[in-house]
Amino acid sequence: MEKVLMKGNEALAEAAIRAGCKCFFGYPITPQTELSEYLSKQMPKRGGVFLQAESEVAAINMVLGAAATGTRVMTSSSSPGVSLKSEGISYIAGSDVPALIINVQRGGPGLGGIQPSQADYWQATKGLGHGDFHLIILAPNSVQEVVNLVSKAFELGETYRTPVMLLSDGLLGQMMEPVAFPDIQANEADKSGWAADGTKMARPHHIVNSLYIEANDLEEIVRRRYERYAKIEETETMAECYLTDDAEIVVTAFGATSRIVKSAVNKARAEGIKVGMFRPITLWPFPKKELNTACANAKAVLSVEMSMGQMIDDVKLALNCKLPVSFYGRTGGVIPTPNEVLDEIRKLNGGAQ
Amino acid sequence: MAVVFERPKSLCDVRLHYCAGCTHGIIHRLVCEVIDEMGLEGETVGVCPVGCSVFAYNYFNCDMIEAPHGRAPAVATGVKRAKPELTVFTYQGDGDLAAIGTAETVHAATRSENIVVIFVNNGTYGMTGGQMAPTTLPGQVTTTTPYGRDPKTAGYPVRVCEMLATLTGTSYAVRTAVDTVPHIRETKKAIRKAFEMQKAGKGFSIVEILSTCPSNWGLTPKESIKRLQEECIPYYPLGVYKDIDQEGGERK
């Protein structure tokens, strides 16, 4: 397959068009802006809709409207903008409509910075809006994987009628890598049972809604949604295990950080340290079984993140306190180096060499 | 004898939850009469607000979407851009449209989104129990302006049609009332024109309808109509504030 050199953000945009995305609503924010710019150029030429909204809040609600009609739709933003979108994301989840949300993370809190970060892990996996709900969170670690996961993200959203987030970061968004675009069959789910696209006087009216004023009704709706979540947890987890079979130390990392960790693991292996890497690709559902399998021979676990330590909570929960879990991270847009991670691995292996 | 007046088909045959004398019901019916007369029910998608008319999705027999508070114009934009062949309207109250949703309203108008906005202005937050709205009149007592709205601290009311008429993107902005049968007839005519403009691809229309809230005004329905006539209409003059048809279709 022919490869082209592309920036992560632009490759993601191209992959979305090829995956049958028909509408994009967004608002400029660094470091995701190239994604919007690419779509503003391409969508009108390729039968799609690009619209720059007046705010992130408006953009996510335009997504809600388009999604409610059964149209494949996405939005993208970066951390502060995703906070603004959280209202709409909660409504999208509560209305059981599919949509794809991209977060090209940057440092926070507040305006923070514009350098890469993974400090929105908690927000993405646990706090993206009010109420009882989850999003499927996909965390690729290369431009190629970004491309590969976009159509998967749309399909998961439509299969389970849920919003899906692709959690990128400033590193993946801005880096250029050779990428191939696989031929994608845009498999769209049948939406005729719920889409608000006009009754044509041939069916009862459809109501896309998240309001249930009777407590028992709302509980029932939420319970049914959680039955779907249980199925997602059972069948849709994805993870990469790297040299974990005999690993006595397992380093966990997601997204761009995992590539730094992989370098550190290779260096440590060269020193004879039995270390491997576990990389969740789905952050929700968190691949608990896969992590436990990867840690079968482990004596210690190290979580490396571009944050002050967020995924480490899920690592500990998944391992149920069976193993000690330590942490190494940089934050604010600072990227950890392989040597820093190597030092941490050495410490766990009995001290610095 | 033949039936000369009955419920329009696109209004569901259910009891409305509104308080006795609340004029939401009249406005629902007028929108449905227009949808019926234009034969649009099967191709219309309505967007409900948050507020007293949040349950409007149970009353309009076309497809309906419930929007977050104030976001109906953004949701309607998403619907219309995704499926331009649909007829799309929002149904919003004053708190929804002129406070929390001001940005969505103004920018839907600036883009001249080809949608119809039905704006019900009764000067209060009905659903939450009668708090000050952006359109509450100076001096008006509400549960959050217990001494009357003092513009020095609580600001002045928003005149939405006048504001939107200044925008190049607005195609049709009209204010009507539902206090009398003649005014109700005018309101229906305005709603019909707004839907016709959408069908002709002419862009953003808003029909602002002065309405009552007997429960939260603390008045009987009849007294509420009187207050609407004596206090509200003078502050919010009825009439057409913008009509691009009258301007020869040219945008200024």
Next chain:
Amino acid sequence: MAKMTVIFDRCKGCELCTTACPKHIVAIQHEKRNKEGVFTAYCTDDTACIGCAMCAMMCPDCAIVVEK
């Protein structure tokens, strides 16, 4: 010959119809409450009804049907 009929259980007794009638023949009866506990509107003089439907146009609850 015209007739206005109030849908008994839909009427909320708001009296707006009584203000709209040009013949002043719509009023609230005080004999029987509907299932909502409301004394409903009615036509005081069927022979005087002209079928103009102004009562129905003023009704917020689509609780009036007019025949002519």
